[in-house]
Amino acid sequence: MHTLTPPFRNYLNYRARPSVTRAAPPRISVKCGYNFESANFSHGFGSSRADWQSSCAILASKVVSQQEDSPTGNNTGGATDVGAVNGHKTAVTDLNIVPTKLSGENKALQPKPLTITDLSPAPMHGSQLRVAYQGVPGAYSEAAARKAYPNGEAIPCDQFEVAFQTVELWVADRAVLPVENSLGGSIHRNYDLLLRHSLHIVGEVQLPVHHCLLALPGVRKEYLTRVISHPQALAQCENSLTKLDLNVAREAVDDTAGAAEFVAANNLRETAAIASARAAELYGLQVLADGIQDDPSNVTRFVMLAREPIIPRTDRPFKTSIVFAHDKGTSVLFKVLSAFAFRNISLTKIESRPHRIRPIRVVDDQSEGTAKHFEYLFYIDFEASMAEVRAQNALAEVQEFTSFLRVLGSYPMDMTPWNPSSS
Numbered sequence: 001m002h003t004l005t006p007p008f009r010n011y012l013n014y015r016a017r018p019s020v021t022r023a024a025p026p027r028i029s030v031k032c033g034y035n036f037e038s039a040n041f042s043h044g045f046g047s048s049r050a051d052w053q054s055s056c057a058i059l060a061s062k063v064v065s066q067q068e069d070s071p072t073g074n075n076t077g078g079a080t081d082v083g084a085v086n087g088h089k090t091a092v093t094d095l096n097i098v099p100t101k102l103s104g105e106n107k108a109l110q111p112k113p114l115t116i117t118d119l120s121p122a123p124m125h126g127s128q129l130r131v132a133y134q135g136v137p138g139a140y141s142e143a144a145a146r147k148a149y150p151n152g153e154a155i156p157c158d159q160f161e162v163a164f165q166t167v168e169l170w171v172a173d174r175a176v177l178p179v180e181n182s183l184g185g186s187i188h189r190n191y192d193l194l195l196r197h198s199l200h201i202v203g204e205v206q207l208p209v210h211h212c213l214l215a216l217p218g219v220r221k222e223y224l225t226r227v228i229s230h231p232q233a234l235a236q237c238e239n240s241l242t243k244l245d246l247n248v249a250r251e252a253v254d255d256t257a258g259a260a261e262f263v264a265a266n267n268l269r270e271t272a273a274i275a276s277a278r279a280a281e282l283y284g285l286q287v288l289a290d291g292i293q294d295d296p297s298n299v300t301r302f303v304m305l306a307r308e309p310i311i312p313r314t315d316r317p318f319k320t321s322i323v324f325a326h327d328k329g330t331s332v333l334f335k336v337l338s339a340f341a342f343r344n345i346s347l348t349k350i351e352s353r354p355h356r357i358r359p360i361r362v363v364d365d366q367s368e369g370t371a372k373h374f375e376y377l378f379y380i381d382f383e384a385s386m387a388e389v390r391a392q393n394a395l396a397e398v399q400e401f402t403s404f405l406r407v408l409g410s411y412p413m414d415m416t417p418w419n420p421s422s423s
């Protein structure tokens with residue numbers, strides 16, 4: 001049995017800061033496509049927020065590893081490790097956070113049962129959750145933000161980096177950002193930003209992406225000389241654009257809806273945009289071609305980010321995302337993957353990115369010469385909750401082969417019914 005070591009131990013033991021009363025978010029001006037003074041871009045979102053509140057319970061406390069202080073240094077069961085959530089003493093039993101009663105002289109330590117309010121504090125400003133996304137209204141990211149937080153207030157940001165910052169600086173409560181698309185692959189920028197920032201993944205949402213070719217009213221396909229869109233959208237429509245037999249240059253812009261807005265605002269009669277039907281409505285464009293993604297079941301996966309992690313649970317399917325750099329040795333990646341395979345934990349995603357701090361490992365061999373190996377950071381998503389012992393043990397093993405390991409989040413899987421034509 002492996003002993004639990006940081007960073008995943010943090011997932012099990014939470015201790016509140018001395019006071020959990022937060023100051024009001026500072027008024028911070030961030031370069032962002034949103035007027036924070038007049039926060040009036042709100043949507044009449046649906047009513048399933050309570051579902052998210054219960055499943056995505058947000059801690060108002062900073063994560064502190066209590067386990068480090070344990071005299072035994074392990075956590076193999078028994079209610080011996082007392083942690084706390086939001087000032088409530090809790091005991092850890094079988095690696096789950098379970099409030100337990102203490103008696104007699106320990107009365108003072110008697111844990112107060114957690115309530116839903118402790119787990120899901122309302123936004124500190126006393127109103128809707130503010131949800132940052134990259135793009136302008138009509139972007140797929142806005143639709144993803146709306147799907148993730150139906151009662152939220154969507155906040156458009158001009159760059160992914162800005163969306164991260166709005167949450168870190170309390171301008172927004174959550175960010176919803178794309179990480180991969182079924183046709184275009186990974187959105188690498190967001191993988192890099194996940195590491196550079198300290199936000200936690202608290203959920204995921206998968207959005208069917210249905211692209212349209214949009215132009216000013218009256219424009220015919222033959223007049224077009226240019227198609228503009230987000231690079232991912234251009235990639236997702238590559239074959240369809242060729243089949244449409246357009247004589248056009250393809251140009252990348254920041255987001256799909258921004259492309260539609262640009263065509264409309266500048267009255268560009270030779271330029272079309274690839275964007276959503278909603279963008280066509282918002283910016284007064286006509287749909288020249290509908291459903292031009294190369295695969296009808298085109299889907300983008302977004303992650304929901306927050307300042308605090310959620311408490312991992314075992315009563316519904318959870319996913320956990322980690323990032324690690326491997327240590328010296330041979331077959332490291334194989335050993336890491338085995339840690340999951342031996343415990344029947346499915347991996348749903350593996351991504352490698354350059355290790356920017358130490359990009360190259362030079363191996364000098366006097367007889368053969370000098371080998372220059374690229375160094376990587378590996379991102380893995382696996383299907384288990386950090387509340388499960390098998391996940392904790394897998395990570396304990398992974399840590400033996402890695403020089404760096406961080407749990408990016410343990411969160412409920414998107415289990416909504418598959419309906420690719422619904423976007």
Ligand SMILES: O=C(O)C(=O)C[C@]1(C(=O)O)C=C[C@@H](O)C=C1
Pocket residue numbers: 134135138139140141142178181187209230232233254255256257300
């Ligand atoms: O431009 C948009 O509308 C976005 O929301 C961005 C984005 C992306 O970054 O992948 C999101 C979903 C689609 O895959 C295409 C573009």
